[in-house]
Amino acid sequence: MTDPSTGEWPGDNEPDGGSLSGQEAGGSAGNGPTERRRVIGTPPPAEARSMLGTPEPGTPGGPPLPRRRELPADPQDMPGARRAERVVVACFVIATLAGLGFIAAYLIFPVHSVLLVQHSNLALGLTMALTFLALAAGVVIWVRRLMPVVDLTEARKPLRSSDEDRAAFVETFEEGAEASQFVKRPMLRRTLIAATVPVAIAPIILLRDLGPLPRTLLDHTVWRKGVRLLNYGANTQIRPGDFSSPGGMITVVPDGYQDDFNALAKATCIIIKFGPGELQFTTADHPVPGKVVENWTVDNIVAYSKICTHVGCPAALYEETTHHILCPCHQSTFDAVRGAEVIFGPATRALPQLPMTVDAQGYLVARHDFTEPVGPSFWERGPST
Amino acid sequence: MIDRALSGTGNWLDERFHGAKGLRTFFRKIFPDHWTFLLGEIALYSFIILLLTGTFLAFFFKPSMTEVVYHGVYTKLDGVKMSEAYASTLRISFDVRGGLLIRQIHHWAADLFVAAILAHMLRIFFTGAYRKPREVNWLIGLVLFTLALLEGLFGYSLPDDLLSGAGLRITQGVLQSIPIVGTYLSFFLFGGQYPGHSIIPRMYILHVLLIPGLFLALIGAHLFIMFHQKHTQMPGKGRTNTNVVGAPMYPYFMAKTGAFFLFVFAAVTLASTFAQINPIWLYGPYNPLAISSGSQPDFYMGFLEGSLRMMPAWQWVVFGHTFAFNVFIPALLPLGLILTAAAFWPFLEQWITGDKREHHVNDRPRNAPTRTALGMAAVSFYGVLWAEGANDVIAQHLDISLYTVTWIARIAVFVVPALAYIITKRICLGLQRKDLHLLEHGVETGIIRQLPSGEFIEETRPLSEEALAKLAVPERLPLPAGRTDGEEDVPPPTMRRGVGRVKARLNKVLTETVPMNGHGPNGHGPDGHGADGDHARAALGPSADEDHDAEGGSGEHG
Numbered sequence: 001m002t003d004p005s006t007g008e009w010p011g012d013n014e015p016d017g018g019s020l021s022g023q024e025a026g027g028s029a030g031n032g033p034t035e036r037r038r039v040i041g042t043p044p045p046a047e048a049r050s051m052l053g054t055p056e057p058g059t060p061g062g063p064p065l066p067r068r069r070e071l072p073a074d075p076q077d078m079p080g081a082r083r084a085e086r087v088v089v090a091c092f093v094i095a096t097l098a099g100l101g102f103i104a105a106y107l108i109f110p111v112h113s114v115l116l117v118q119h120s121n122l123a124l125g126l127t128m129a130l131t132f133l134a135l136a137a138g139v140v141i142w143v144r145r146l147m148p149v150v151d152l153t154e155a156r157k158p159l160r161s162s163d164e165d166r167a168a169f170v171e172t173f174e175e176g177a178e179a180s181q182f183v184k185r186p187m188l189r190r191t192l193i194a195a196t197v198p199v200a201i202a203p204i205i206l207l208r209d210l211g212p213l214p215r216t217l218l219d220h221t222v223w224r225k226g227v228r229l230l231n232y233g234a235n236t237q238i239r240p241g242d243f244s245s246p247g248g249m250i251t252v253v254p255d256g257y258q259d260d261f262n263a264l265a266k267a268t269c270i271i272i273k274f275g276p277g278e279l280q281f282t283t284a285d286h287p288v289p290g291k292v293v294e295n296w297t298v299d300n301i302v303a304y305s306k307i308c309t310h311v312g313c314p315a316a317l318y319e320e321t322t323h324h325i326l327c328p329c330h331q332s333t334f335d336a337v338r339g340a341e342v343i344f345g346p347a348t349r350a351l352p353q354l355p356m357t358v359d360a361q362g363y364l365v366a367r368h369d370f371t372e373p374v375g376p377s378f379w380e381r382g383p384s385t
Numbered sequence: 386m387i388d389r390a391l392s393g394t395g396n397w398l399d400e401r402f403h404g405a406k407g408l409r410t411f412f413r414k415i416f417p418d419h420w421t422f423l424l425g426e427i428a429l430y431s432f433i434i435l436l437l438t439g440t441f442l443a444f445f446f447k448p449s450m451t452e453v454v455y456h457g458v459y460t461k462l463d464g465v466k467m468s469e470a471y472a473s474t475l476r477i478s479f480d481v482r483g484g485l486l487i488r489q490i491h492h493w494a495a496d497l498f499v500a501a502i503l504a505h506m507l508r509i510f511f512t513g514a515y516r517k518p519r520e521v522n523w524l525i526g527l528v529l530f531t532l533a534l535l536e537g538l539f540g541y542s543l544p545d546d547l548l549s550g551a552g553l554r555i556t557q558g559v560l561q562s563i564p565i566v567g568t569y570l571s572f573f574l575f576g577g578q579y580p581g582h583s584i585i586p587r588m589y590i591l592h593v594l595l596i597p598g599l600f601l602a603l604i605g606a607h608l609f610i611m612f613h614q615k616h617t618q619m620p621g622k623g624r625t626n627t628n629v630v631g632a633p634m635y636p637y638f639m640a641k642t643g644a645f646f647l648f649v650f651a652a653v654t655l656a657s658t659f660a661q662i663n664p665i666w667l668y669g670p671y672n673p674l675a676i677s678s679g680s681q682p683d684f685y686m687g688f689l690e691g692s693l694r695m696m697p698a699w700q701w702v703v704f705g706h707t708f709a710f711n712v713f714i715p716a717l718l719p720l721g722l723i724l725t726a727a728a729f730w731p732f733l734e735q736w737i738t739g740d741k742r743e744h745h746v747n748d749r750p751r752n753a754p755t756r757t758a759l760g761m762a763a764v765s766f767y768g769v770l771w772a773e774g775a776n777d778v779i780a781q782h783l784d785i786s787l788y789t790v791t792w793i794a795r796i797a798v799f800v801v802p803a804l805a806y807i808i809t810k811r812i813c814l815g816l817q818r819k820d821l822h823l824l825e826h827g828v829e830t831g832i833i834r835q836l837p838s839g840e841f842i843e844e845t846r847p848l849s850e851e852a853l854a855k856l857a858v859p860e861r862l863p864l865p866a867g868r869t870d871g872e873e874d875v876p877p878p879t880m881r882r883g884v885g886r887v888k889a890r891l892n893k894v895l896t897e898t899v900p901m902n903g904h905g906p907n908g909h910g911p912d913g914h915g916a917d918g919d920h921a922r923a924a925l926g927p928s929a930d931e932d933h934d935a936e937g938g939s940g941e942h943g
Contacts (some may be wrong), residue, residue: 022831106482112458116742117479124486125658129651135442136647150637154415154629156615156745159518210573217578218568232674243581259466265579265673306674311558311693311712313551314676328678329555330694331777331787344788346693346711348700376558377709383702 047154084145091138095131102127208273214380219373221254221267223354228255229364231270234279237277237363240299243273249318252304254366266374268306269354270325272318272336276300280338286371287353290338296355298364303354304340305374308332310347312376325351412635417618423507426642428501429608430649432496432600438491439593447473448543448589450582459666467545467670470585474544474665486556489657495540496662497653499533499685506530509762510727512747514617516740520731527728529603531720532596534685539592541663541683548663549673551680553584555693562712580673614628617747622854626745653738656749681775692719695794719770721761725738737891752858754813755895758806765805769798810897817899820856823848858898 105123110116161169182189228237229252233354237255249270257263263343279300282291304325308315314328318336324343325334332345340351355367373381399405449469455462457472458479477484506526509515515523538556542549557579561571576583618624618631632638656662668677682690692715699710734756735741750757772779773794782785829847835841848856 070820109482111482111484112480114459114479117485121489123656124483128486129654129658132651132654136644136651139640139644139647143637143644147637147640150632151630152415152633154413154615156627156629159614159743207573210578211581211583212572214568214572217820253674257781262578263674272894311555311562313558314674315555316434316676317678326675328680328777329551330690331791332698342698346696346698346715348698348709348711354496375417376561377700377707377712378561378571379564379566379706381570381707382705384811 003362015292021045037160056186063325081146084141088138088142088146091134091141095134095138098127098130098134102131214378218233218266218375218378218381220369221371221374222257222260222263223254223267224367225366225368226359226361227366229253229269229366230255232258232259232268238271239362240301240358240364243299243301245322246273246275246278246300248272251316252303252364265312266307267304268314270306270318271301271303271316271356272323274300274302274323278323278337287339289350290341292337292339293353293355296353296357296367298358301356301364302336302357302365304334304336304351305354305370306351307375308347309342309351309374310345310376313349386808414612414631414634414638415615415629415631417616417624417629417631418632419619422616423645424501424505424508426645427649428505428692429604431498431501431653432604433496433646434494434650434653435491436597437596438487438494440913441487442477442484442491443593445473445477445484446470446543446589448586450545450580450585452570462669465670468585469544469546470545471665471670471755473741474546478666486654486657489662491655492541492662493653493656493660495537496683496685497649499537499583499683501528502526502530502533503685506727507760507764510730511750511757512617512619512743513753513756514747515731516744517731517735518614518743519610519617522607522614523731524728525603525607525610527724529600529607531724532603536592536596536600537683537685539588539596541589543592544663544665544672546665547668547671547675547677548665548680549668550580550673551676552682552686553671554579554673555690559693559712559716562709562716564706564708564713567713567740580671587838607625615745617745619747620749620855620857622851624746624854629745679777679781684771687774688719688767688770689774690718691770691776691794692716694776695770695773695798697795703916719766723767734895737888737895739892749814749855751816752819752898754810757813758810761809762806766798766802768942769794769801773798814897814899821899824853824856851929 003113022035102124105120105127109120109123111120120257177183198298230236232251232253235258238250238252249272252269252271253264254267256265279292279294279297279302280290281294281297283294284291284294285293287293296302306314306316308327310327310330310332313327315325315327315332315334317326317328318324319326323336325336325340326332327334327345327347330346332347333343334340334347334351335343339353342348342350352370352372354370356364357367395405447469447579451469452466453472454474455465455467455468455475457463457475458474463477474488477488479485509523538552542553542556557571557575560574561567563570571579574584574587575581576587615629616631618629621630624630632641669675681687693712696711696715699714701708701710748756750760773791776790776794777787779785780790783790827847830844830846832844833841834844
């Protein structure tokens, strides 16, 4: 009956085991695949009902083998089967219509404006979701209402191989090892291992050119002596007299770099104008904790790096009444009158102060670069000055 | 006619692939049922949705940082300079039919993916499904979870909008803070100083090729191992460690899981139809100078954000080198702590309990009170970090000071997990007592009967077999070197000193449970249902009884 070249089948003596068997369907009488394939909703021949068949006999030390389970009786007899079938059919029809609706929506609704996109999104999304929902609902109702309820038990064999299998494996493994002479010839072994080392390292070496070495790149910004401060956005140079009164915060960038994000990611500053006597000055010419370097300010205008010393977000919020600069990312808070010292949050260092003066034309310019690296901490940074 | 075609095809295939026997076994494979088993499926199906929608998006997305000036249909950004990545995302949203929908599906599916992984992981933990022989699959799952976080971070950074740019800036700041190698890592990833011109194309190739490739391989292994070892099952009638009870793959499981895929897809599509997500055109293109307050990342990054926000400003400078504890500790420690503990837990538990057996029937969480309590402690730790990630939003809505919120979180991150541990353990033991009551006395019927002696009793009805099976507690082992020889109070010599002593202590904590056998001080009620209790928990180790003594106060139900 079965092709001898597919020798597994005869050994597999399940009555329903050959549903894919390869003999000519027309030639086989009675037991042919034609009669074995059961269409859902038709009564199956008794011998085809088994889902598990005869359990594998003699599982060593195993539990009581599960008994042969049979599918429940004719599903047609299930109450409400006909109604359920109609519901499923309705679901599938809805899915078909919704799927067609999706195609129609794609063709009907144009895009290219916010409002049109909204309509298109709604139409496409609704039809798509409805397609999937109706299909899913149909299938679930089909399974639950039309397919017979089953609760089958399958034996679980221990994962551990039998002792004989293990012994056989060990034997095979040792035979192979013996044949390869891997153990017997140490030089062979060692040189092979040695050869794999560079092979493993080489790809990592290849990654070297992913970027330049840091060197001292993080220590400097593009600010140099005489570079004018530019009001960012308006792109205008700034005179101290432009500030009519103390107040808000202005974002400034070095003139000539206003479009260079790589420069601005470090060089961006904020300037704030204070009333007389508000700033707590030091006369030293280097940063002092809790103080503003007086010599670096112009007319009570002070410039700080805008790049938060925590992880580099722009410290963009300024509260005029308290003179607090707040970084919105992690709420590090800096006191603007006291050298942008940290008063709350995870930042450990004050925002560096940009040394400022005015040039011959009366514009605000940098005296020189920051005297310490701006932005987040890094390993090579060293102490804050 | 159809039969003949099918058998012809089957014959053709089988003569080439020898599939009949294997496929039949596959068709008959039994899948146990429980609603929590769907969580992993949600993760799997979100992943498939991500692959499908991601491919569509890749047709249109340009992973380039080249600056362009926008002149598209979104007129509010007309004339604005932006990267090609951002411009092409605008194009996908406004000029490609279905583009916005697919983009939103991709984003929602990504959120669902991580959420489902988290929920699935918790299910595995709380039911003890990670126990032997499934430890390796648990570890693969942890790797998948970590990869999912990374994949999500890269993915939502790709549009190069202002919100995700802030996230990327934070990522760079964190990378740079790592001692010794941080600066180099940052320079190599970004191709130089931040932001550079390389990060978007690099993240793109990681996002669409490398990490999805790893996902495919690991998910494949995950599923194969699950398939090979057969799924665990929840306790129930007829369900033992040596069988699998459920519906077969064909046609039941295939149909149901196929439908479930469609349900997941439909749910994500509905969310994408009605709930806007990641409207990058409102955020604007990335600009290192700009930021908006209330910048919250996608939910799964929230705990890292909160961890950064919560950390006090600690930093050391030693020999000219900066230890930025304020950055790398909160960025690496919480995840490292949770993942390391999770990775070691199955082995630690095995060592403490001495239980080297295979487990295929899951625990109900209440029946492993210490494990459940530890899990809840981890969940609440994560929860506090997560909430702190939105401390500005909380402060605004509850109208309390931002700094107060942060201080509450700084304290809560230690206190809440401890409380969660204690409370969870009490709840579990309480639930066990409730189970015990049911086992011993049956279900109260509400019928009061007067005995001839005049005494009133309430009638109870014994539990059904099904209910009994559900309540049954799997056998727990006493310590391997058990307290034998009739001297229950004297631990064996190996358990009195050093590591053995630690192990004995841990064992005592870990196996704390309400005694269910008849030898405890409680005994049984006189109603004769005690036999059920015996049946259910007959094999409890002697240590459990002692724990019960130490705990005290649980004898009232006897």
